[in-house]
Amino acid sequence: MLRYIIGRIFMMVPTLVIISALVFTIIELPPGDYFESYVAELQAQGESVNAEQIEALRQEYGFDKPPVVRYFHWVAGMLTGDFGYSFEYRLPVMDVVGDRLWLTILVSFTTIIFTWLIAFPIGIYSATHQYSWGDYGLTFLGLMGIAVPNFMMALVFMYLANVWFGTSIGHLMDPQYMDQSMSWEKFKSIMAHLWIPVVIIGTAGTAGMVRRLRANLLDELQKQYVVTARAKGLHPFKALVKYPLRMALNFFISDIGSILPAIISGAEITAIVLSLETTGPLLIRALKSQDMYLAGSFLMFLAFLTVIGVLISDLALAVLDPRIRLQGGSTK
Numbered sequence: 294m295l296r297y298i299i300g301r302i303f304m305m306v307p308t309l310v311i312i313s314a315l316v317f318t319i320i321e322l323p324p325g326d327y328f329e330s331y332v333a334e335l336q337a338q339g340e341s342v343n344a345e346q347i348e349a350l351r352q353e354y355g356f357d358k359p360p361v362v363r364y365f366h367w368v369a370g371m372l373t374g375d376f377g378y379s380f381e382y383r384l385p386v387m388d389v390v391g392d393r394l395w396l397t398i399l400v401s402f403t404t405i406i407f408t409w410l411i412a413f414p415i416g417i418y419s420a421t422h423q424y425s426w427g428d429y430g431l432t433f434l435g436l437m438g439i440a441v442p443n444f445m446m447a448l449v450f451m452y453l454a455n456v457w458f459g460t461s462i463g464h465l466m467d468p469q470y471m472d473q474s475m476s477w478e479k480f481k482s483i484m485a486h487l488w489i490p491v492v493i494i495g496t497a498g499t500a501g502m503v504r505r506l507r508a509n510l511l512d513e514l515q516k517q518y519v520v521t522a523r524a525k526g527l528h529p530f531k532a533l534v535k536y537p538l539r540m541a542l543n544f545f546i547s548d549i550g551s552i553l554p555a556i557i558s559g560a561e562i563t564a565i566v567l568s569l570e571t572t573g574p575l576l577i578r579a580l581k582s583q584d585m586y587l588a589g590s591f592l593m594f595l596a597f598l599t600v601i602g603v604l605i606s607d608l609a610l611a612v613l614d615p616r617i618r619l620q621g622g623s624t625k
Contacts, residue, residue: 298604298608301604301607302604305600305601305604308600309593309596309597309600312593312596313364313368313589313593313596314364316589316592316593316596317360317364317367317585317589320580320583320585320588320589321360321585323583326351326356326583326585327380327381327582327583327584327585328347328350328351328356328380330582330583331347331380331381331582332347350380354378354380367585367586367589371590371593376586376590377585377586377587377589377590378586379579379584379586379587380584380585380586381578381579381582381584381587382584382587386586386587386590386591389575389587390572390575390591392475392570393570393571393572393575394572396465396483396569396570396571397571397572397573399483399487400465400487400490400491400494400569400571401555403487403491404490404491404494404495404498405498405552407491407492407495407499408495408498408499408502409502411495411499412498412499412502412503412506413502413506415431415435415499415503416502416503416504416505416506416507416510417506417510417533417538418431419431419432419503419507420506420507420510420511420514420541421510421514421533423511431503432504432507434500435500435501435503435504436500436504437500438496438497438499438500438501439497439500439501439504441496441497442497442562443493443494443496443497443560443562443563444562444563444565444566446493446496447490447493447563447566447567448566450462450489450493451463451566451567462486462489462567463567463568463569464486464567464568464569464570465483465486465487465490465569465570465571466479466482466483466486466570467482467486470482470483471570489567490560490563490564490567490569493563493567494560494563502545505544506541506542506544506545509540509541509542509543509544510537510538510541512541513536513537513538513540513541514533514537516537518536519532519536519537522535522536539613542613543610543613546606546609546610546613547606547610548606549602549603549605549606549609550599550602550603550605550606551599551602552602554595554596554598554599554602560573561573561574561576561577565577572591575587575591576588576591576592579591
């Protein structure tokens with residue numbers, strides 16, 4: 294096990310190096326850079342442009358140097374904890390992300406817990422009551438949850454809240470707390486607004502998890518070891534939980550690799566519709582404006598969480614499922 298973990302950690306290094314090169318290249322592919330986009334935006338608004346000031350900024354941030362030099366400067370900075378400077382916000386990247394990162398983690402983590410608490414009982418019930426009226430009804434609701442996009446559901450919620458209650462459900466807090474530091478009143482405001490994005494974002498994830506858990510559990514329940522356990526008089530609940538449910542959770546464990554980056558990135562489109570103060574809209578804005586260091590550092594953080602999540606899921610699968618072995622080679 295230890296040898297496997299060390300080997301996987303060493304494999305992460307070239308993986309992240311390749312990802313960093315791809316991220317930098319993709320961000321550099323569109324013609325121009327942030328300063329050219331900024332000049333074009335000012336000219337479109339009819340404002341004057343100080344060419345000397347723009348050129349001085351280009352030189353200050355190294356945009357007069359070849360892309361290869363800027364790439365190595367960016368990577369070296371990240372290794373020392375310097376994620377660069379956001380040109381659009383005129384602040385270091387970590388200062389720009391700031392509270393948005395913790396709000397995103399709060400929303401995403403709460404959504405994951407909501408999804409698990411709803412999906413597991415429903416999936417188990419549907420699998421153990423196959424073709425019952427409850428199974429048909431829950432299957433229909435699950436298909437509806439998968440079919441309706443989250444951003445459309447957000448628009449429906451916003452419309453109904455405005456028509457029925459005359460209120461807006463956007464943002465994660467009341468307007469007076471937007472630029473304030475964290476306090477008890479601000480925390481209560483966040484908690485009061487939190488359930489709306491959690492329900493909207495969690496609907497599709499809950500529906501998908503119900504369908505996969507039901508399918509995997511049905512497959513396990515039809516295997517011979519379950520029939521043997523029942524024939525020997527094992528209690529139905531124990532016969533369900535001890536092995537079939539445990540084996541059916543493989544997909545859930547393997548999803549950890551995608552859950553970790555999703556906690557940080559959040560549901561971007563839904564966050565834009567609901568005007569949530571999370572990092573998803575920040576990333577999209579940085580990509581559109583070619584704010585290279587903000588977008589690149591953000592994507593590298595997501596890549597790091599992905600490789601860590603995949604390692605955790607592989608180790609957890611080996612612990613959960615005795616059929617999985619980490620060492621290579623055939624066994625007799």
